[in-house]
Amino acid sequence: MPGLKVPFGLKNGRLVGTDEVERGLACACICPECGAILEAHKGEQVAHHFAHHVVGNCAYGLESALHLGAKQILLEEQLFAVPALEAFARVTDPDTGLSGEARKMLPDKLVQFAEVRQEVDLGGVVADIYASYRNYPIIIEIAVTHFCDDEKIRRLEQLGLPAVELDLSRIAPPITMAELRAWVVERLEHKTWLFNPRMAALQEAAEAEAGAALTQALAAETKWSPNKSSWDKKYKTWSCSEKLEYALQRLRLAEAEIPSYLNYTTRGDRAILCDRRVWQSALFANFIHRKVVPLNITLGYMAEWLTDGFDVKEPFPNALKVALWDFLGNLEHVGCLERVHGQEYYIRRNSIKDINVVVEGLSQRGAQDSQRAVEGRKIRIEEAWRLPLDRDLIWVAKWNDTFAQDALAECERAFGAHPAWASLLTTLSPDAKALQPSDFALRHANTTGLSPDRVLRALVLAGFVIELPF
Numbered sequence: 001m002p003g004l005k006v007p008f009g010l011k012n013g014r015l016v017g018t019d020e021v022e023r024g025l026a027c028a029c030i031c032p033e034c035g036a037i038l039e040a041h042k043g044e045q046v047a048h049h050f051a052h053h054v055v056g057n058c059a060y061g062l063e064s065a066l067h068l069g070a071k072q073i074l075l076e077e078q079l080f081a082v083p084a085l086e087a088f089a090r091v092t093d094p095d096t097g098l099s100g101e102a103r104k105m106l107p108d109k110l111v112q113f114a115e116v117r118q119e120v121d122l123g124g125v126v127a128d129i130y131a132s133y134r135n136y137p138i139i140i141e142i143a144v145t146h147f148c149d150d151e152k153i154r155r156l157e158q159l160g161l162p163a164v165e166l167d168l169s170r171i172a173p174p175i176t177m178a179e180l181r182a183w184v185v186e187r188l189e190h191k192t193w194l195f196n197p198r199m200a201a202l203q204e205a206a207e208a209e210a211g212a213a214l215t216q217a218l219a220a221e222t223k224w225s226p227n228k229s230s231w232d233k234k235y236k237t238w239s240c241s242e243k244l245e246y247a248l249q250r251l252r253l254a255e256a257e258i259p260s261y262l263n264y265t266t267r268g269d270r271a272i273l274c275d276r277r278v279w280q281s282a283l284f285a286n287f288i289h290r291k292v293v294p295l296n297i298t299l300g301y302m303a304e305w306l307t308d309g310f311d312v313k314e315p316f317p318n319a320l321k322v323a324l325w326d327f328l329g330n331l332e333h334v335g336c337l338e339r340v341h342g343q344e345y346y347i348r349r350n351s352i353k354d355i356n357v358v359v360e361g362l363s364q365r366g367a368q369d370s371q372r373a374v375e376g377r378k379i380r381i382e383e384a385w386r387l388p389l390d391r392d393l394i395w396v397a398k399w400n401d402t403f404a405q406d407a408l409a410e411c412e413r414a415f416g417a418h419p420a421w422a423s424l425l426t427t428l429s430p431d432a433k434a435l436q437p438s439d440f441a442l443r444h445a446n447t448t449g450l451s452p453d454r455v456l457r458a459l460v461l462a463g464f465v466i467e468l469p470f
């Protein structure tokens, strides 16, 4: 390998950097691998290094220099930052999906060894470095191209000796002796435990703590729901504020911290006779919060749960499901859920903290969008109710005067007063049931003078057209 560079040269049995010797052959150094004569290159153009005086086929000069250099530093300084030892455990209850977790750690620390020896035969295996700290032995294996194999690790386990691997394989020359010292002594990110006799006890402690955390979580859950049927009856009798208090307690949330997606305006939310923050927080606490993901949930089951636990009075048929559909759709928008198919959702994020991060990102983008909207002719509400015209699902609410007035009020609130709304809504009748939404919108666009798209959005908003095949 012609022109092979070596970062350190061997002089009088000790590795030295180019800064410690004369230039050229006067350095009086030999290659730590092959023993050939080196010359020190200390020019202006290239980083300082040693090179073989006579180009030979020495392929391991760099590896040997790093390996020997690391050992020399440890032998001379007897100083070493020992990496942290960390155990993690999670225990999950299969019935409730609740889990407890714990992390136990012995922190990293810089230790001054009492004694350091190299190449110590431990009976079958040779340790690169065998050191002792307060009468405790510790092995350090230095890996440049050859890593400790399973057999050696098994042997260290049998001996019960703590062993750290110092991985120097990512060092790329040029490197100075001071830089190598930092890698060997102080830095931690390339040091790993091959074996530590204290790990088993640490893991056991983490598992015990995780188990205790699970027991506590289960006890808290049982306290609130001792028996399902009596619990459901009891829950239904609670006032809205009691239900909210309970949900927030489970979510560990103050009332002022309720995020926008748990206070989300939906069509049909008049169906549930409670402030929407109450039922939305309750649903989140019951079906999503801290559930082990991945887990699928269905709209139908949530609708049943709401009917069991809340006073429900639907202003139009399926209003509760429409409200849920909108609520879950928004949770999908904020990265909490993902619709699998039909009315089934997959939980992607199960904590308010994680979802808030997504919402933060969306609101930054939203600010840009609304700025654009002001400049353009689109208004935000239209964005919010985007629905493709070719969607062939229509559902017309059972018609009566109260509903007509409500629908009119909803349209005016969202789109502003317009004489077209009254005529549009009075022409709606149960006969419209059979129509495709796009046909209906087109027909009414002619009589109202509004765009078909806008007519359709008004129908969606008023609860006539829904995206869902109930």
Ligand SMILES: [Zn+2]
Pocket (backbone or CB within 6 Å): 031, 032, 033, 034, 035, 036, 052, 058, 059, 061
């Ligand atoms: Zn060599």
